[in-house]
Amino acid sequence: MTGQRFKQISFDGLLRNNPTFRLVLGTCPTLALSTAAFNGIGMGLAVTFILICSNVLISLLRKAIPNAVRIPAFVIIIATFVTIVRMVLDKFIPSLYESMGVYLPLIVVNCIILGRAESFASKNKVLDSAMDGLFTGLGFTCALTLLGIIREVLGSGAIFGYQLWDFRIGFFSSSAGAFFVYGVCIALFNHIYSKAENKLRSKNFAARIMQKPDIGDPQSELAEQAEAEDAVSAQTPAEDAANAAVHDNGGKA
Amino acid sequence: MTVKQFVRSEAFKCIVVLLAIALVAGGLLAILNDVLAVSAEERTMRAIESVYGQELKYEALEYDSAQLSNQYGSIDQVYLLENDAYMLRSTGGDGYKNGTVTMWVILTPSDDGFDVYKVVTEEYAKQTLMSQFGNSFYAVYTAHNDELADGDVWFTTDASGIQNVQAGATMSSRAINNAVNCALYFARNVLAGGEV
Numbered sequence: 001m002t003g004q005r006f007k008q009i010s011f012d013g014l015l016r017n018n019p020t021f022r023l024v025l026g027t028c029p030t031l032a033l034s035t036a037a038f039n040g041i042g043m044g045l046a047v048t049f050i051l052i053c054s055n056v057l058i059s060l061l062r063k064a065i066p067n068a069v070r071i072p073a074f075v076i077i078i079a080t081f082v083t084i085v086r087m088v089l090d091k092f093i094p095s096l097y098e099s100m101g102v103y104l105p106l107i108v109v110n111c112i113i114l115g116r117a118e119s120f121a122s123k124n125k126v127l128d129s130a131m132d133g134l135f136t137g138l139g140f141t142c143a144l145t146l147l148g149i150i151r152e153v154l155g156s157g158a159i160f161g162y163q164l165w166d167f168r169i170g171f172f173s174s175s176a177g178a179f180f181v182y183g184v185c186i187a188l189f190n191h192i193y194s195k196a197e198n199k200l201r202s203k204n205f206a207a208r209i210m211q212k213p214d215i216g217d218p219q220s221e222l223a224e225q226a227e228a229e230d231a232v233s234a235q236t237p238a239e240d241a242a243n244a245a246v247h248d249n250g251g252k253a
Numbered sequence: 254m255t256v257k258q259f260v261r262s263e264a265f266k267c268i269v270v271l272l273a274i275a276l277v278a279g280g281l282l283a284i285l286n287d288v289l290a291v292s293a294e295e296r297t298m299r300a301i302e303s304v305y306g307q308e309l310k311y312e313a314l315e316y317d318s319a320q321l322s323n324q325y326g327s328i329d330q331v332y333l334l335e336n337d338a339y340m341l342r343s344t345g346g347d348g349y350k351n352g353t354v355t356m357w358v359i360l361t362p363s364d365d366g367f368d369v370y371k372v373v374t375e376e377y378a379k380q381t382l383m384s385q386f387g388n389s390f391y392a393v394y395t396a397h398n399d400e401l402a403d404g405d406v407w408f409t410t411d412a413s414g415i416q417n418v419q420a421g422a423t424m425s426s427r428a429i430n431n432a433v434n435c436a437l438y439f440a441r442n443v444l445a446g447g448e449v
Binding site: 061064065066068069072073076077079080083084087088090091094101 | 263266267270271274275278281282285286289290291299384
C-alpha cells in the first residue's frame, strides 16, 4: 500500500465519507446509544472490530465467493464476528453489554458494515480493506463519542460517567434530543468540511496558476475557479458517496 | 441435468461455498462459546454485586418443583446469602404477547415476615418496552413493606392491591408484578415454613 493510498483511505473513512456525519449511515444505533459517551465508544469500537475482521475475511474470500451468493455470505461472516463480540462483551464487560442491549446483535444488519463489504472489501486487497475497516470504524467511533459527550454533558451533567454539575436538560437525553443534536452536528460538520475543502481547492488552484508559465486571462481563470467552488459547495454528501463508490471500484460505476 | 453437470454448475459452487462458510463459522463459534460462556454461578455473583456492590457468599437451596411454581409464575433459583437475605430468581408470566419477565427479588426476613429489599431485572421474553422501567418504578416494591407485612397484600396493575403501573407498558408491568408476587408467595408459603 502506498502512502498516498493510505492517506486517501484514512481521509475517506474519517472525514470525506464519515459514515455518521457525511453518509448518514448507522443512524439507529447512533441515536439510541449516544446518551452517554462510554456507550458511544463501546458501540464504535465494537463496530470497528467487526468492520476490520469482516473486511479482511471478505477481501480474502472475494475470488471464492460467487457473485450470486455474495450478500448471504457477507451476512454469515458479519454475523459470526458480531456473535464473537457479543460473547466477549458479555464475559468481560457485562455493563456495556447490557447498556448496548438489542443494538449489539443488530450490528449484523448495520449498513455501514454491509456497505463497506459490498463496495470496498469485495473489490480490494486485504491490507486496503483492513485499513478501510479501521478508518471507517474510527470515523463512526469518533462521531458516536462526540454525540455521546454532548448529550451526556447537557442531558445528565456528566462526562464519561463523572458528574460535572447538577444542571441538566432532560430533552437532550430523550429521542427528540438525539435527533436535534445529530442534526446540528451533521450541519456543523458539513459546513466546516465544505469550507475547509473549498479553501484547500482555492489554495491548490492558486498554486497551479502561479506555476503556469503562460497565464491566460486572469479574469477568466478567476471565473473558472469560482465555478469550481460553486460545483464543490453544491455537491451533496450522497454525490460524494457515489463518487467515492466509483473510486472504490477502481473507476467503474 | 446430469449429476456431473450439476456438480460443475454455478449453483453447486454457490451451495458449497455457503455451506463451507457456515460450517467454519459454526465451528469457530462453538469453540469460542465453550471458552467465553458465562456460567450460572458467574451470573448469580453479578446479580449479587449489582444489588450489594460487592461479592457475598451464597448457598443454593433446593425445593420440590411443586413448591417452586404458583399462580403468579415460577421460582427458578433460591439462594441464601451470607447476610441472611434470600435472593430469588423469579419469572412472572402474562406479559406483553404472553411473554415473561425474570427478576432477581431480594427478600430480607423481618419480624412480620419478609421485606422486599431490592428488585433487579434479569431477563425478559417478548417485552419491547422494558427500557421504560427505571429506578422510580422499582422503588415502589421496597416502599410498601409495612403493607406487605399484612401477608395478604400483592402488587397489581389495577386498584385491588398496591398499584404499580408503568404508562405505555402495562402488560410488561403486570409480568414484573407477577415475578415479585411469585417471590413473595414463595417466601410466605415455603420459606416461612408453610406448605404449598
